[in-house]
Structure formats: structure tokens, C-alpha cells
Amino acid sequence: MNPVFHTPLSRRTALRGLGVTLGLPLLEAMLPRTLHAAPSTYRPLARSGAKPVPRAIFCYVSNGVNIMDWVPEAKGKGYALSPTLQTLKDHKEHFSVLSGLGHPRCAGGHSGGDTWLTGADLLSVPGKDYTNSISIDQLIAEKVGMNTRFPSIEIGDESGTGTATHSHTLAFDRNGTPLPAENSPQRLFERLFVADDADSREATLKRYAEKRSILDEVLGEARALEKKLGQEDKTKLAEYLAAVRETELRVQRQVAWVDVPKPQIESSGLQLNSKPGDAHDRPMWLDVMLELCYLAFATDTTRVITFEWAREAGGYGVGGENHHELSHHGGDPGTLKKLAEVDRGYLERLARFMDFLKNTDEEGRPMLDHTMLVYGSGMNSGTNGDHSPKNLPLLVAGGSACGLKHGQHIAHDPDKHPPLSNVLLTVAQKMGVETGEFADSSGEFSELV
Structure with a gap:
């Protein structure tokens, strides 16, 4: 079941009587949190939907x-x-x-x-x-x-x-x-499991196009810079470019999955x-x-x-x-x-x-x-x-x-x-x-x- 919430008691709550007002100490009821810390009721699936990997x-x-x-x-x-x-x-x-x-x-x-x-x-x-x-x-x-x-x-x-x-x-x-x-x-x-709407899909494709443009520019400048560097700096630049290429692969992977439906999980x-x-x-x-x-x-x-x-x-x-x-x-x-x-x-x-x-x-x-x-x-x-x-x-x-x-x-x-x-x-x-x-x-x- 979903967590049950309550409206927290105001921290300004006071006791009033006979013309006297007494402030209360900080009580649990004043803290905004779930009402019951019951263990999760979720249960495992009988069968996995994946192949054994x-x-x-x-x-x-x-x-x-x-x-x-x-x-x-x-x-x-x-x-x-x-x-x-x-x-x-x-x-x-x-x-x-x-x-x-x-x-x-x-x-x-x-x-x-x-x-x-x-x-x-x-x-x-x-x-x-x-x-x-x-x-x-x-x-x-x-x-x-x-x-x-x-x-x-x-x-x-x-x-x-x-x-x-x-x-x-x-x-x-x-x-x-x-x-x-x-x-x-x-x-x-x-x-993981909520389907992207049309706006989200377009936003993903737009991000890819923008990152693709930036990566192309970076790689072009790097090739020009490489000719001016010593061997040690070339090694450092190669490590940097490897990270840039990994970023590119991550972006490409996002696009490859953009039209693949996510698993339906309640x-x-x-x-x-x-x-x-x-x-x-x-x-x-x-x-x-x-x-x-x-x-x-x-x-x-x-x-x-x-x-x-x-x-x-x-x-x-x-x-x-x-x-x-x-x-x-x-x-x-x-x-x-x-x-x-x-x-x-x-x-x-x-x-x-x-x-x-x-x-x-x-x-x-x-x-x-x-x-x-x-x-x-x-x-x-x-x-x-x-x-x-x-x-x-x-x-x-x-x-x-x-x-x-x-x-x-x-x-x-x-x-x-x-x-x-x-x-x-x-x-x-x-x-x-x-x-x-x-x-x-x-x-x-x-x-x-």
C-alpha cells in the first residue's frame, strides 16, 4: 500500500488556559513524515521477465x-x-x-x-x-x-x-x-518504468542533437591541438577524448531506446x-x-x-x-x-x-x-x-x-x-x-x- 501521511502539528502550537500561554517542546506530531513506519508490503514476482543473464x-x-x-x-x-x-x-x-x-x-x-x-x-x-x-x-x-x-x-x-x-x-x-x-x-x-510523453521524447532528441554538435566541435579542435603537443600531453588528451567518446555513446544509447517502451510495473x-x-x-x-x-x-x-x-x-x-x-x-x-x-x-x-x-x-x-x-x-x-x-x-x-x-x-x-x-x-x-x-x-x- 502507499504511505499514509498526516498534516503535521504546527510548531507554534501552545497550551492556553486562564490567560496563560505555554509553548510546547518539539513533538513527533510536529514533524512532517509518514504516519506508520510499517514494513514494506511489496512481494516478489513469481517469475522474472528477463532471460537468465x-x-x-x-x-x-x-x-x-x-x-x-x-x-x-x-x-x-x-x-x-x-x-x-x-x-x-x-x-x-x-x-x-x-x-x-x-x-x-x-x-x-x-x-x-x-x-x-x-x-x-x-x-x-x-x-x-x-x-x-x-x-x-x-x-x-x-x-x-x-x-x-x-x-x-x-x-x-x-x-x-x-x-x-x-x-x-x-x-x-x-x-x-x-x-x-x-x-x-x-x-x-x-x-525506470514510467513511459515518456511526446514532449520528453522530443526533449531527448533535442539534447542529443545539441550534444552531438558540441562533441563534433570538441573533437575537431582536439585533432588540431594534438599536433602541437608533446607525447605526455598527447597521452592525457587521448584519455580525455576517450571520456568524450564514452559520453557520445551514452547519448547515442539514449536515442536508441527513446522509442522502446519501458516495462510496465505497477x-x-x-x-x-x-x-x-x-x-x-x-x-x-x-x-x-x-x-x-x-x-x-x-x-x-x-x-x-x-x-x-x-x-x-x-x-x-x-x-x-x-x-x-x-x-x-x-x-x-x-x-x-x-x-x-x-x-x-x-x-x-x-x-x-x-x-x-x-x-x-x-x-x-x-x-x-x-x-x-x-x-x-x-x-x-x-x-x-x-x-x-x-x-x-x-x-x-x-x-x-x-x-x-x-x-x-x-x-x-x-x-x-x-x-x-x-x-x-x-x-x-x-x-x-x-x-x-x-x-x-x-x-x-x-x-x-
């Missing part, structure tokens, strides 16, 4: 986790789930816990979201205080994006791109430029008015965004999604808790207990999403078998609240039809481990990307395949 979704939680309650004690196939991971007990055979991994080139801290899918050293270029590189989702999108209306979808709890080291998105193009995220369920639903049951920054709405917002991810996969509208559940140095827990403050726990038992509650709340949302994929048939197999989920954080809050890029919390789920093996805890020494980029490379390879390297990878993460 590899898909990947990357789900990011900020500020790390209570790592002591997260990492299982035993490793291998016979391991017992940790207290936090018990939340996923119904899916134990469909995911793997990866511990000890990290990004050796990354500084950690609040830049974790910027580097989680790039593995980049943000200070690698002398004279610059920030230089990112392509994220794994965009490498995948370059390979499979031409098959779908949207090469990739970017979601976050704050819209746009944010700022360097406090990004609102996980996705970066070949120039390391952030791709803006969407945080409104309503806008995302309309973008909005009933989708709580599209949920707000990510409203503590009351937060669980519903996470659920509806994951429902839209599920529907985007089930209609083959895209095959690659990045979803930043909360940005670094901010963010809310599922119940609106100040997740960032909790991550600076200082080893305090009470704070760690609250942090673990946030971790479990997030995993409940992940478990529900996996239920959707598991319970939807796709030509004789669950959608989960063709959908790879990477879930984790680019920060480890450690034993004292330090923000380390080592021993990052990480789960990989689904994708058995793509060749991934699960039901195991793959443990590595945090000081001696393969780079996390090996995991990202492996997912890309299973998505059909023919490459043997990504960022600082040393090869395939063989324990997953």
Missing part, C-alpha cells in the same frame, strides 16, 4: 561494522556464523564471508566509499590531492551496458556526487569522475515517498530502493547497480541511529553493542533482498543464481574505532550459475592478503569482461570460483 549489484555500508561480532571464529566450509551474521542464517549456503582483505593502496578513513570499487591511491598524482580511477561497475557497464536501457544505475542515500573523499556515489568513469546517485524512490521509479505496494534521511522512513527507504533494484534486474532494465546505503562520515542506521558517532566507539562495550545492532539491521534488509531473488523463478533457477551481490564497507572501525582500510567487512553472495562458490568463510591475514581488487576482478570476469587485471589486482580470487 549475469548481473551484479554492489551494496555499500559506511563507517565500518563491529568487526569483533562480524568475523566468524572458524574458517572454511564448516564455519559457524558470527553473532552479527546469524541474521543471514537462512542464506548461509548462498554467500561467502571474506575476511582479512583490504585495499593496500588506499588510505582508509572517510574516503572508503570513493575507493571501495576503484582500489585507487587518491594521492597517486603529484601536485593533486585527489585522483580517482574507474570503478569496477563501470568497467562492467562498458561490456554489458549496450544490452540494456541503462548501462548502470547509481543509488545513494544522498543524491548527486558529493565531494572528494565524502562521495555520494560508488561509481566513477574512466577519468575518475563520479557519476551522480539517485536517492528518491519516486524519481527512480519514473526513470507502483502499488512500493513506498515511493520514503525518505532516506527520516529516521522513521529509513527501513522503508532501504526496502523500496532494493525492490526497485530487484525490478530493474527482473525486467533487464540494467545489469549493473551500485547502491551506497549511507555516505561516509555521516549516514544513519536502519532505525536512524548516528552511525558515524557509533563507529568512533573507542572500544566501549555499550557503543559496540549498538553498532552491532546497526549491522544486523542492515543485514536484515540484505536478507530480504536475497529472499526476493531466491523466490523468483528464472527459467528453472532462482534469480539469485544469476545475480552477484557484493556487500561491505571500505572502512574497518577496528577494536578502538580507528578507520582502517585493512580487514574490511565483506560478503559475496549469489551468482552460482555464474560460477561462484559459497557457504564458506575465506579468511586471510590482514597484513598478508591478496588485494580486494582480486574479488572485484573476479566478479567482472563472471560478468563477461575479458581482462586479467583491474586496479592493483594480482589475478582471479580463486577461492570464490
Whole structure:
């Protein structure tokens, strides 16, 4: 059902009697929000409308986790789930816990979201205080994006791109430029499933014509400029032109799909008015965004999604808790207990999403078998609240039809481990990307395949 709204009580409301007026404190009734924070009533489809194809979704939680309650004690196939991971007990055979991994080139801290899918050293270029590189989702999108209306979808709890080291998105193009995220369920639903009217169609074609003209002019000037440059500058110009050509391809793709009808999806049951920054709405917002991810996969509208559940140095827990403050726990038992509650709340949302994929048939197999989920954080809050890029919390789920093996805890020494980029490379390879390297990878993460 749709969310139920009420008219908020005026903050100027006062109690009056016997000639005396008393102002009231700020009450919940004065806040404009939904009346009932009931769980989503949306249910999965019996069958997917898409053909079985590899898909990947990357789900990011900020500020790390209570790592002591997260990492299982035993490793291998016979391991017992940790207290936090018990939340996923119904899916134990469909995911793997990866511990000890990290990004050796990354500084950690609040830049974790910027580097989680790039593995980049943000200070690698002398004279610059920030230089990112392509994220794994965009490498995948370059390979499979031409098959779908949207090469990739970017979601976050704050819209746009944010700022360097406090990004609102996980996705970066070949120039390391952030791709803006969407945080409104309503806008995302309309973008994916609401048919464009005639005016929208004409506007799209007009935008293409204008961009086409600009790109032609830029490329013409670039060819003239190239003759005057040294070899190093020619290399930089070539990288820039590659990004320009990618922009051109994106625009062309928009035009190619302008007359292709969008999938018809009913909005009933989708709580599209949920707000990510409203503590009351937060669980519903996470659920509806994951429902839209599920529907985007089930209609083959895209095959690659990045979803930043909360940005670094901010963010809310599922119940609106100040997740960032909790991550600076200082080893305090009470704070760690609250942090673990946030971790479990997030995993409940992940478990529900996996239920959707598991319970939807796709030509004789669950959608989960063709959908790879990477879930984790680019920060480890450690034993004292330090923000380390080592021993990052990480789960990989689904994708058995793509060749991934699960039901195991793959443990590595945090000081001696393969780079996390090996995991990202492996997912890309299973998505059909023919490459043997990504960022600082040393090869395939063989324990997953």
C-alpha cells in the first residue's frame, strides 16, 4: 500500500488556559513524515521477465561494522556464523564471508566509499590531492551496458556526487569522475518504468542533437591541438577524448531506446515517498530502493547497480541511529553493542533482498543464481574505532550459475592478503569482461570460483 501521511502539528502550537500561554517542546506530531513506519508490503514476482543473464549489484555500508561480532571464529566450509551474521542464517549456503582483505593502496578513513570499487591511491598524482580511477561497475557497464536501457544505475542515500573523499556515489568513469546517485524512490521509479510523453521524447532528441554538435566541435579542435603537443600531453588528451567518446555513446544509447517502451510495473505496494534521511522512513527507504533494484534486474532494465546505503562520515542506521558517532566507539562495550545492532539491521534488509531473488523463478533457477551481490564497507572501525582500510567487512553472495562458490568463510591475514581488487576482478570476469587485471589486482580470487 502507499504511505499514509498526516498534516503535521504546527510548531507554534501552545497550551492556553486562564490567560496563560505555554509553548510546547518539539513533538513527533510536529514533524512532517509518514504516519506508520510499517514494513514494506511489496512481494516478489513469481517469475522474472528477463532471460537468465549475469548481473551484479554492489551494496555499500559506511563507517565500518563491529568487526569483533562480524568475523566468524572458524574458517572454511564448516564455519559457524558470527553473532552479527546469524541474521543471514537462512542464506548461509548462498554467500561467502571474506575476511582479512583490504585495499593496500588506499588510505582508509572517510574516503572508503570513493575507493571501495576503484582500489585507487587518491594521492597517486603529484601536485593533486585527489585522483580517482574507474570503478569496477563501470568497467562492467562498458561490456554489458549496450544490452540494456541503462548501462548502470547509481543509488545513494544522498543524491548527486558529493565531494572528494565524502562521495555520494560508488561509481566513477574512466577519468575518475563520479557519476551522480539517485536517492528518491519516486524519481527512480519514473526513470525506470514510467513511459515518456511526446514532449520528453522530443526533449531527448533535442539534447542529443545539441550534444552531438558540441562533441563534433570538441573533437575537431582536439585533432588540431594534438599536433602541437608533446607525447605526455598527447597521452592525457587521448584519455580525455576517450571520456568524450564514452559520453557520445551514452547519448547515442539514449536515442536508441527513446522509442522502446519501458516495462510496465505497477507502483502499488512500493513506498515511493520514503525518505532516506527520516529516521522513521529509513527501513522503508532501504526496502523500496532494493525492490526497485530487484525490478530493474527482473525486467533487464540494467545489469549493473551500485547502491551506497549511507555516505561516509555521516549516514544513519536502519532505525536512524548516528552511525558515524557509533563507529568512533573507542572500544566501549555499550557503543559496540549498538553498532552491532546497526549491522544486523542492515543485514536484515540484505536478507530480504536475497529472499526476493531466491523466490523468483528464472527459467528453472532462482534469480539469485544469476545475480552477484557484493556487500561491505571500505572502512574497518577496528577494536578502538580507528578507520582502517585493512580487514574490511565483506560478503559475496549469489551468482552460482555464474560460477561462484559459497557457504564458506575465506579468511586471510590482514597484513598478508591478496588485494580486494582480486574479488572485484573476479566478479567482472563472471560478468563477461575479458581482462586479467583491474586496479592493483594480482589475478582471479580463486577461492570464490
